[in-house]
Amino acid sequence: MHHFTYRGGELYAEDLPIRELVSSYGTPLYVYSQATFERHFTAFDSAFASIPHLTCYSVKACSNTHILRLLGKLGAGMDIVSGGELYRALRAGIAPSKIVYSGVGKTRTEIHQALEAGILMFNVESRGELERINEVAHQTGHTANVSLRINPDVDPQTHPYISTGLKENKFGLDLEQSYEAYMRALEMPAIVPMGIDCHIGSQLTSLSPFIEAVERVLAFRERLCKAGLCINYLDLGGGLGIPYDQEEPPHPEEFGSVLTKMLAGLDITLILEPGRVIAGNAGILVTKVQYTKKTASKEFVIVDAAMNDLIRPSLYQSHHNVAEVTPMGRPEHTVDIVGPICESGDFLARNRIMPAVEQRELLAIFSAGAYGFTMSSQYNSRPRAAEVLVSGQHANLIRRRETYEDLIGPEESLP
Structure with a gap:
């Protein structure tokens, strides 16, 4: 059981709409209940x-x-x-x-x-x-x-x-x-x-x-x-x-x-x-669609989250449910959901049947509370995501998004 539910056609974390959290904190974003x-x-x-x-x-x-x-x-x-x-x-x-x-x-x-x-x-x-x-x-x-x-x-x-x-x-x-x-x-x-x-x-x-x-x-x-x-x-x-x-x-x-x-x-x-069993379903990873791409053999949804944010699909071939934050009722088709990392192993879902999505739409990757952020990295010099803890109608930023300065901070004090 978890407290990520749909109300009035959009996904909520407890009593807060996910889209409002994204408006305040950006994506990729870890949201915990x-x-x-x-x-x-x-x-x-x-x-x-x-x-x-x-x-x-x-x-x-x-x-x-x-x-x-x-x-x-x-x-x-x-x-x-x-x-x-x-x-x-x-x-x-x-x-x-x-x-x-x-x-x-x-x-x-x-x-x-x-x-x-x-x-x-x-x-x-x-x-x-x-x-x-x-x-x-x-x-x-x-x-x-x-x-x-x-x-x-x-x-x-x-x-x-x-x-x-x-x-x-x-x-x-x-x-x-x-x-x-x-x-x-x-x-x-x-x-x-x-x-x-x-x-x-x-x-x-x-x-x-x-x-x-x-x-x-x-x-x-x-x-x-x-x-x-x-x-x-x-x-x-x-x-x-x-x-x-x-x-x-x-x-x-x-x-x-x-x-x-x-x-x-x-x-x-x-x-x-x-x-x-405590943390897994207490967290989701929210990501934004950047592009859609169709080749002769595949359709791709390219998002701003990547294997550096959630490595479990690449490392363990694990399944995470992915859903629209605001379902639009479009026809379903089969896609790979991939990130911008320069690796063919950078995927969040493969051969996934889901509704068609467009640029700037938000997707929620479920069951990301365990071994999600803790296994994340700065690979490709990507700052790590922010973490937000929701309680009822209150959101608490419990880890700010990293900056480019955070990427090189430990290096700058050295000759």
């Missing part, structure tokens, strides 16, 4: 209300500090994967005790920053990382809470680029390596092993991979308990999908019900790391 963020977080978090849990929003999905602050006020913790995301979370007022730190390549500086901040725990991805965290913590007089990320070799049945729980993926340790690492962690003076982490992938549309992974993790936890290490935190990551097109992913209530039953009677605090 506060009510949708609130609805999605509450629906997800409440699904686990009957068991001890912490919902740590995945910052990489949509990292604007205004969004993080909004979710923090609803009770969210944060799942981070870099020093920059730690900085964002702290600036947004998130309590360090509600931050978990994932990612395979944490540097010494990043580890030290997180220890100084006092985060809840590190999700450790390798033996080398475990040794480094212990070393940095010991040298700086800290104690590091850790969970080891288990790679359960479970097929998440998703795009290979967002699959993370198979043995060929770079993430985590297999079960035997994990057991040896936990035994090593017990010997380390600055390490407290307190959790198990398992994240198998993103945009999952079935609960069966989750169930298979949890069964393996719980059996592994029992093995640790028999060795004298009873783990009290279980981090199951995120990954629950959203409907971009015809997908029918499980509702958070169904997910919560299954996990609640599986964890019943266990002394476990569950940590979850939702990102896409």
Whole structure:
């Protein structure tokens, strides 16, 4: 569900017409709905209300500090994967005790920053990382809470680029390596092993991979308990999908019900790391038609948004619904919607059946709230888009559009 609806023949974000937002802020433009963020977080978090849990929003999905602050006020913790995301979370007022730190390549500086901040725990991805965290913590007089990320070799049945729980993926340790690492962690003076982490992938549309992974993790936890290490935190990551097109992913209530039953009677605090399911349908990307073009074999709609603004169609061949902001009722035909980037891979939709459009008309690209702006770039020296957060009849510019000066600012102070 989301709060982007048509009223009187035009698209609204909550109670504001999209065309008015474009008049004020231009295009390309990311528009987010506060009510949708609130609805999605509450629906997800409440699904686990009957068991001890912490919902740590995945910052990489949509990292604007205004969004993080909004979710923090609803009770969210944060799942981070870099020093920059730690900085964002702290600036947004998130309590360090509600931050978990994932990612395979944490540097010494990043580890030290997180220890100084006092985060809840590190999700450790390798033996080398475990040794480094212990070393940095010991040298700086800290104690590091850790969970080891288990790679359960479970097929998440998703795009290979967002699959993370198979043995060929770079993430985590297999079960035997994990057991040896936990035994090593017990010997380390600055390490407290307190959790198990398992994240198998993103945009999952079935609960069966989750169930298979949890069964393996719980059996592994029992093995640790028999060795004298009873783990009290279980981090199951995120990954629950959203409907971009015809997908029918499980509702958070169904997910919560299954996990609640599986964890019943266990002394476990569950940590979850939702990102896409919170942010995905809470945002759209608005773009303006620049030209239409017909060749012998194709019809193109050339818009002012591009792969640097929304890379998911080019990178993952992903589907995003595209619709007119003001439908004109013209006949439908098949087009490619492309941007101005100098790459054949610069497309937002291919072979898409939609009504004919003309220059200066506005299009809305839906389900762009997650991995939209956060994956954007300045490729072709294109300033990044503005971001606007709508609440009822109020629009708040939460990131201004970049300027040409922003493109070269970091270069100008150098000889």
